[in-house]
Each structure stands twice: as C-alpha cells, then as structure tokens.
Amino acid sequence: xxxxxxxxxxxxxxxxxxxxxxxxxxxxxxxxxxxxxxxxxxxxxxxxxxxxxxxxxxxxx
Amino acid sequence: xxxxxxxxxxxxxxxxxxxxxxxxxxxxxxxxxxxxxxxxxxxxxxxxxxxxxxxxxxxxxxxxxxxxxxxxxxxxxxxxxxxxxxxxxxxxxxxxxxxxxxxxxxxxxxxxxxxxxxxxxxxxxxxxxxxxxxxxxxxxxxxxxxxxxxxxxxxxxxxxxxxxxxxxxxxxxxxxxxxxxxxxxxxxxxxxxxxxxxxxxxxxxxxxxxxxxxxxxxxxxxxxxxxxxxx
Numbered sequence: 001x002x003x004x005x006x007x008x009x010x011x012x013x014x015x016x017x018x019x020x021x022x023x024x025x026x027x028x029x030x031x032x033x034x035x036x037x038x039x040x041x042x043x044x045x046x047x048x049x050x051x052x053x054x055x056x057x058x059x060x061x
Numbered sequence: 062x063x064x065x066x067x068x069x070x071x072x073x074x075x076x077x078x079x080x081x082x083x084x085x086x087x088x089x090x091x092x093x094x095x096x097x098x099x100x101x102x103x104x105x106x107x108x109x110x111x112x113x114x115x116x117x118x119x120x121x122x123x124x125x126x127x128x129x130x131x132x133x134x135x136x137x138x139x140x141x142x143x144x145x146x147x148x149x150x151x152x153x154x155x156x157x158x159x160x161x162x163x164x165x166x167x168x169x170x171x172x173x174x175x176x177x178x179x180x181x182x183x184x185x186x187x188x189x190x191x192x193x194x195x196x197x198x199x200x201x202x203x204x205x206x207x208x209x210x211x212x213x214x215x216x217x218x219x220x221x222x223x224x225x226x227x228x229x230x231x232x233x234x235x236x237x238x239x240x241x242x243x244x245x246x247x248x249x250x251x252x253x254x255x256x257x258x259x260x261x262x263x264x265x266x267x268x269x270x271x272x273x274x275x276x277x278x279x280x281x282x283x284x285x286x287x288x289x290x291x292x
Contacts, residue, residue, distance in 0.1 A: 010091060010098035015163050019102040019156040020082075023109065026148050027261060031071075034268040041275050045288045048279065 064271070070264035077257035085250035093247060099163040102156050103247065108254040110153035112262060113181060114216045116146035120188070121213045124206030136202035137277065139209060140192055141270035145262055147185035154178055173222040177215055184212040198277060 009016045085104040093100040123139035126132065157175065158168045169175070188205050195201035240248065278284050 006086075009101070012097065012099035012163060015099050015159050016101050019105055019159045022155055022159075023105040023152050026152055030145065030148055030265055031268075034265060034272065037272050038268070038275075041272055042288045045275065045279050045284065046290060049285055049288065 067264050067267050070260045070267070074257050074260035074264060077253055077260060081250050081253035081257055084246065084253060089246045089250060090244060093244065096164055099160065100247075102160045102163075104250055104254050106153060106156040106160055107251055108258045109149045109156060110178070111255055112258045113146060113150035113153050113178065114219055115259075116142055116149060116262060117181060117185070117209075117213070117216055120146060121209045124209040127202065127206050128210075133202075133277075134274075136206060137273045138266070138270055139206060140202070141266050141273055143185055143188045143192070143205075143209075144269065145265050147182060147189065149258070149262075150178060150182040150185055154182065174219055177219040177222055181212075181215050181219060184208070184215060188212075 007013055007017075081104060085101060089101075091098050093103070120139045120142040123135045123142065127135035127139065154175070157178075161170060162168050188208055191205050191208060192201050195204060243251070275284060275287075
C-alpha cells in the first residue's frame, strides 16, 4: 500500500480525515481554552487581592 | 494532587491515541461487514459516543453525592464534567453525521439513537447555561444537580435505542452494532481509543475543576498564596 493510497482511504479521504480532524480540533481547543482560562482567573484574583489590600491600608490610615 | 496528575493523564491519552490510531489504520482490514474504508470513523465516533454517556453518568453521580453529603466539591466536579461531556456529545454527533453521509447517504436521520444523543447535548448545554444563569453558587449547584439527575434517564435510552420497535425505521448501521460482531483488531483499536479518551477526560476535568475551585474559594488563604506573583 502506497502513502497516497493510504491517505486516499479508498476514496473516502474527506470523510475519514475530517472526522479525525474535527475530533482533534475540538479536544485541542478545549485544552488551550482551559490553560488560558486558568491564567485569566489567576490574574483577576490577583487584581481583587491587590484592591482589597489597598482598601485595608486606606481604612487603617 | 490534580496538579501533578494532569500531565500524566495527558501523556497516557496521547500515547494510547497513537497506539489506537496506529492499530486502527494499519492493523485492521479495509472492510467492516459491507462498509468500506470509511468505517474507520469508528475509532473516534464510538469512543466519543461512549464518553458522552459515561461522563453524563459521572456528572449525575457527582450531583447525587452532592445532594446526599452536601459537599461543595462534588458539585464543583459535576460542573467541571459538563463541558467535556458536551464536547464529546457534539463530536459523537458530528463524526456520526459524516459517517451517516457515507453509509446511509444522509447527514441526518431521526433515528432514535441520534435523536436521544441530540437531547443529551441539550441536557449538557442546559446544565452549563443554568450554572452560569444563577448567581448564587449554592442554588446553581442544586438546580443543576437536579437537572443532571432527571436527565440521567436519557443514557439508558441511548444505549438500548438500537432495539427500536420498528426495524424498518431504524438506520441499519445502529440497529446492527454489537461488540461481538466486530472484527477483533478493529475492536481492540476502538477500545484503546476509549481508554485514551478517558485519560483525556480525567486531565481536562481536573484542569477545569482547578479553575472552578480557584474562583469559588477566592477568599481562602491557600488561594492567596497560590496566586501571589512570583518575584
């Protein structure tokens, strides 16, 4: 079996590879999204903590 | 704990997918009963469809545990499971449509299994929408848990919907699907892919659970230690 025969999938290349591609794309997208989400959550919480600290200082003063 | 296990689950998921796809594409016959090469969609379609059902059971299980023991963490785990379940449900439907186009000649057929799977997708989406619609976490948790538990009835319906009352109306492929009827190499590759998808699910669900916990426990001192900028 040659390489091009393999990728041709008996003429069903478009169907087989798009099914695999869609699956891969969805799963990768989920991972990337979750990584970015974590970064943004941490950033937001840091911001909140910093604000609270500032408020505390002002209250003490 | 979750922190350290995530990379391991990803590694296992990648290795097992490579094994499963290698086996599926190089160690299997080109034909599954009358179906030609396009049957190879099976290696992503069936595992995705199974995960869509299993993750629903897992999600409802966390919801039930949450109701009984009133533990916040189990509700957070249920919430962390839903989006991954929805993704697998969408994938099962999409890859199924591609398969359907080749073997039935149509993208969509209202066969009982497909219809139920679509309802399952709506249940997942409903769960996620409800979670974000209710401001107060405790109320959101309980409402979602209730939805998850009621929706559980869908899963056995999908699983057994192959035995539909009128065989003429059931799409032939679903009506015939049976584990033992599948050639053993095809079955092996498919099962390896199922395990790979499980590993992937563990990894992403842990990742999402960590995000949810961080947001919800923002007042806890350990969260403050964790997010302190490194110098």
